[in-house]
Amino acid sequence: MTQVARPAPRRLDAFTLPSEPGNERLALARVAGTVKDLGLPPQRLERLKTAVAEATMNAIEHGNGNRPEIPVEVEVTQNGDEIIVAISDQGGEKNAASGDGAGDGAGAGAGGQEEPDLAKKLDGGQSPRGWGLFLIRNMVDAMDVTTNGQRHTISLTMRTGGAAHDQHM
Amino acid sequence: MTSTCEATTRVLPGAAVIELAGEVDGSAATVLTTAYEQAVGAGADLGTVVLDFAAVDYINSTGIALIVSVLARARAERRKVVASGLSPHYREIFDITRLSDYIELFPDLDRAVSQITHPAA
Numbered sequence: 303m304t305q306v307a308r309p310a311p312r313r314l315d316a317f318t319l320p321s322e323p324g325n326e327r328l329a330l331a332r333v334a335g336t337v338k339d340l341g342l343p344p345q346r347l348e349r350l351k352t353a354v355a356e357a358t359m360n361a362i363e364h365g366n367g368n369r370p371e372i373p374v375e376v377e378v379t380q381n382g383d384e385i386i387v388a389i390s391d392q393g394g395e396k397n398a399a400s401g402d403g404a405g406d407g408a409g410a411g412a413g414g415q416e417e418p419d420l421a422k423k424l425d426g427g428q429s430p431r432g433w434g435l436f437l438i439r440n441m442v443d444a445m446d447v448t449t450n451g452q453r454h455t456i457s458l459t460m461r462t463g464g465a466a467h468d469q470h471m
Numbered sequence: 472m473t474s475t476c477e478a479t480t481r482v483l484p485g486a487a488v489i490e491l492a493g494e495v496d497g498s499a500a501t502v503l504t505t506a507y508e509q510a511v512g513a514g515a516d517l518g519t520v521v522l523d524f525a526a527v528d529y530i531n532s533t534g535i536a537l538i539v540s541v542l543a544r545a546r547a548e549r550r551k552v553v554a555s556g557l558s559p560h561y562r563e564i565f566d567i568t569r570l571s572d573y574i575e576l577f578p579d580l581d582r583a584v585s586q587i588t589h590p591a592a
Contacts, residue, residue, distance in 0.1 A: 323497070327529070348560035358533055423539050424546060430539040433532035433568060440567045467507045 304440040310383040318373035319358070321391075324345055326358035329389070336378050337385050341462045350385070350460045355433045356441075357389045357456045365391025365454055375381035384443075389460045394452040478506035484489050487511050488580070488589045492526035495534035500565075511550065519587050520545050523580045535568055541574040542573055551575075555583040568588025 315336045319325045330351045342350065358374055366372040375390040418436045420427040439445055444459040476499035479490045487510035495503070510519050522538070524530070530538075555577040557565060565571040567574045577583035 326531070327494075332563070345559060347564075348558075352531075352560070352564070355529075358529065359533075416570070420539065420573070424543045424573070426543070430536040431533065432592075433535045435567075437532055437535075437564065 308382055311386075313379050316376070317380040318371035319333065319362075321362040321368055321374055322370045323362060324388050325362060325374070326355040328384065329358040329374070330355040333376065336382055340385060342378065342379050342385065346460060346462075347386060348438075348450035348471065350387070350458065353438045353441040353445075353460075354389070355421055356438050357458060360434055361389050361393070361454075361458070365393030367393075368389055373388050376395050383462045385460045386393075387460075389457040389458070392452045393454045395449055395454075399460050464471055476502045478502050480506050480510040482510065482517065484588060485517065486584070487517045488521040488523055488546060488584070490523040490526070490580070492530075494529040494530045494544075495524075495527055495537065496521065496529065497533035497537075500537055503541060504541060507541055507544070508534060509544075511548070517550065519551045520582050521580065521587070522552065522574075523552045523556045523583070524554060524558075524561065525580060527556075528563055530564065535564070535570070538570065538574075542570070546573075553576045553577060553587070554582050 315331060315332070319328055333350050333354045334347065336383065337350070339348070354376075358376070361374040362368060366374060372392050377388045377390075378389070379386045416428065416432070418432050419428055423430050438456075440457045442460050443456075445460070446457045448455050448457070475570040476495055477491075481488050481490075489503075489506045489510050491499075491503075491506075493499075495522045510520065520541075523543070527577070542552050551571070553575045554565070556579055557576060562571070562576060565576060567572065577586065
């Protein structure tokens with residue numbers, strides 16, 4: 303008797319970064335290097351890079367308060383045709399529920415997050431900021447947020463295929 | 472935060488051109504604002520501002536916010552904003568944020584300038 307088992311998730315990389323503005327560039331470069339041979343089409347790789355950068359910015363700024371001594375943790379996992387990048391900070395619920403007023407810190411499913419509306423922003427009805435989570439949601443196939451005590455994690459999932467998703471963009 | 476964004480401005484008949492290079496993120500605020508003021512300060516009849524992104528390799532959400540601020544200011548001053556040189560990825564971001572509803576996109580600066588200076592062509 304033979305069984306076709308789905309391969310177990312495989313951790314490809316795990317690293318930490320000091321919570322300093324600008325370090326999101328280090329995260330996106332390292333993740334891009336880690337996944338470069340996994341078959342993501344170039345446009346989807348660019349989307350994943352933008353999502354990783356935005357999520358890391360949120361973790362640095364809203365989660366860890368730009369305190370370098372508190373690291374942002376990044377883990378890259380492959381699960382079948384899914385690439386999952388998990389980015390964790392120590393912001394707890396505060397990062398899941400609120401940001402700096404710009405709205406970039408709100409988590410998935412959290413209330414109170416007003417969808418960015420460019421017309422309102424141009425008329426002064428909304429801050430020009432608040433695009434971070436909006437970008438993340440539109441860049442990846444799935445975004446999940448979990449909070450365990452102070453540990454707040456945003457998980458970004460990108461399938462290596464995903465043509466159907468692209469057609470809906 | 473050290474800015475890695477640079478801006479070069481020049482004035483054409485009826486248009487101010489701001490050529491950006493490097494990273495358009497939060498550190499670019501002063502560079503972008505100064506460039507805009509230099510560019511449009513050259514003449515009140517400059518009805519169009521061209522933002523060229525051909526040498527830009529990174530735009531983040533804070534950079535998008537800066538672009539929104541420039542667009543809001545230009546609209547208040549009755550100026551049109553167009554953009555050129557965006558990569559396919561950043562064109563997509565201009566689409567999903569709806570910036571492209573307000574900012575006409577051109578593949579490159581030459582075509583943007585040509586359209587502005589010879590609108591019937």
